[in-house]
Amino acid sequence: MGNKQPTRRPAIQLKVKTILNRIQHFAGFVYREIRFRNQGSSLRIDVHVEAHAAMAAKCADCLEPAPGYDRLPERSWLFVPLWGIRTDFRYAPRRVQCAQHGIGVEHIPWSVGKRPVTTAMMAFLARWAQRMSWRETARTFHTSWEAVYRSVQWFVQWGLAHRQLESVESIGIDEIHWSKGQRSANFLTVIYQIDRHCRRLLWVGPRRTQATLRRGLAALGPQVVSGLRFVCSDMWRPYLQVIAAKVQHALHVVDRFHVTMNLNQALDQVRRAESGRLRGQPIAARLKKMRWKLLRRGSRVRGHARVKLNALLASRLATGRAWNLKESFQQFWRYKSVWWAGGFLDYWCERAMRSRLEPMKRIARMLQAHDELLLNWFRARGEVSSGAVEGLNNKIRVVTRRSYGFRTYHAMELALYHNLGRLPEPQLTHEFC
Numbered sequence: 468m469g470n471k472q473p474t475r476r477p478a479i480q481l482k483v484k485t486i487l488n489r490i491q492h493f494a495g496f497v498y499r500e501i502r503f504r505n506q507g508s509s510l511r512i513d514v515h516v517e518a519h520a521a522m523a524a525k526c527a528d529c530l531e532p533a534p535g536y537d538r539l540p541e542r543s544w545l546f547v548p549l550w551g552i553r554t555d556f557r558y559a560p561r562r563v564q565c566a567q568h569g570i571g572v573e574h575i576p577w578s579v580g581k582r583p584v585t586t587a588m589m590a591f592l593a594r595w596a597q598r599m600s601w602r603e604t605a606r607t608f609h610t611s612w613e614a615v616y617r618s619v620q621w622f623v624q625w626g627l628a629h630r631q632l633e634s635v636e637s638i639g640i641d642e643i644h645w646s647k648g649q650r651s652a653n654f655l656t657v658i659y660q661i662d663r664h665c666r667r668l669l670w671v672g673p674r675r676t677q678a679t680l681r682r683g684l685a686a687l688g689p690q691v692v693s694g695l696r697f698v699c700s701d702m703w704r705p706y707l708q709v710i711a712a713k714v715q716h717a718l719h720v721v722d723r724f725h726v727t728m729n730l731n732q733a734l735d736q737v738r739r740a741e742s743g744r745l746r747g748q749p750i751a752a753r754l755k756k757m758r759w760k761l762l763r764r765g766s767r768v769r770g771h772a773r774v775k776l777n778a779l780l781a782s783r784l785a786t787g788r789a790w791n792l793k794e795s796f797q798q799f800w801r802y803k804s805v806w807w808a809g810g811f812l813d814y815w816c817e818r819a820m821r822s823r824l825e826p827m828k829r830i831a832r833m834l835q836a837h838d839e840l841l842l843n844w845f846r847a848r849g850e851v852s853s854g855a856v857e858g859l860n861n862k863i864r865v866v867t868r869r870s871y872g873f874r875t876y877h878a879m880e881l882a883l884y885h886n887l888g889r890l891p892e893p894q895l896t897h898e899f900c
């Protein structure tokens with residue numbers, strides 16, 4: 468009888484309230500009504516929230532139910548826009564009298580502190596701020612740069628407070644140049660984790676002094692520092708001293724990427740000095756437009772560039788001799804035994820010292836002074852990746868150059884953690900983006 472008839476259901480109207488209850492239900496609160504509001508010429512949506520009549524408010528400190536004290540005036544929180552329309556939560560918070568914590572504002576699950584933006588919207592903005600510039604994020608979602616900045620700040624602070632640092636074994640320490648100028652304020656010190664299973668930015672601080680690195684290591688904490696097995700860095704003296712003092716138990720490696728960079732700088736100094744000396748003479752033409760051909764690895768210079776390079780090498784110019792020294796150092800990294808690598812290092816440094824090229828002699832002296840750190844590269848072989856620091860540096864440049872419209876150092880620091888820190892994210896009931 469009745470079973471044979473298809474049951475008739477009343478048509479269910481999908482309302483905004485239904486959607487909100489489905490994706491973001493907060494126990495103890497109800498969505499009372501959702502209304503349009505005209506603010507000047509622009510349309511807005513107000514989501515009016517109300518406390519559940521039968522449930523007590525909770526103390527914000529201990530999350531325990533507490534008797535009500537009084538009610539504050541209505542506040543509003545920016546929510547994720549619906550169909551591009553600015554949307555706000557509106558609610559008049561209660562104050563509670565907690566037996567333990569005294570009188571205070573109740574726990575409001577969509578809110579953090581006094582921030583005028585819901586956590587859902589902060590996470591939404593922060594995620595978009597990883598994909599495009601902060602300015603663009605603000606413009607796209609009809610909010611301010613300031614709101615994007617505060618959202619990223621909350622997101623990053625949450626991530627830093629909840630990240631796991633237990634398994635850090637290898638770190639790379641480096642200096643990064645940013646903004647214009649060569650003053651010490653234009654440098655950053657970065658500490659990366661460069662383990663095979665996890666590569667990320669652990670810490671960043673302004674300047675590149677001993678004090679900077681000391682602060683960085685202190686921020687990681689004694690437990691992380693004592694668990695380190697490998698430290699990679701260049702030969703920047705302040706870093707060497709701090710590493711020797713603070714991380715003496717780990718194997719300190721000067722990595723290949725930095726040595727190559729130093730050799731290239733020396734070669735470039737020789738080339739610049741020589742083109743200056745030879746200005747006006749026909750032979751100077753050999754040095755024209757050679758900078759990048761000289762700095763590339765020799766095996767990667769092909770075709771017409773190779774012909775020009777060969778002509779330069781045949782001309783017995785100082786630049787050619789410097790190039791030969793730079794290129795022959797590649798052999799160093801191919802050794803299997805520390806002993807043979809050490810022999811090669813001595814031989815190479817002797818050649819460089821006899822080269823009468825001051826920049827090359829300076830490199831040789833530096834390499835000799837730190838020969839143990841160089842040879843540690845062979846002792847750590849297979850454990851420390853030589854490309855990790857270079858790769859992370861390149862990613863940092865993408866962030867510092869992208870037009871985030873950073874107004875302060877602090878904003879850039881946040882962007883670096885946000886993009887390179889691989890931070891955990893706060894869990895929300897719904898993925899808005």
Ligand SMILES: [Zn+2]
Nearest residue numbers: 526529565568
């Ligand atoms: Zn309490």
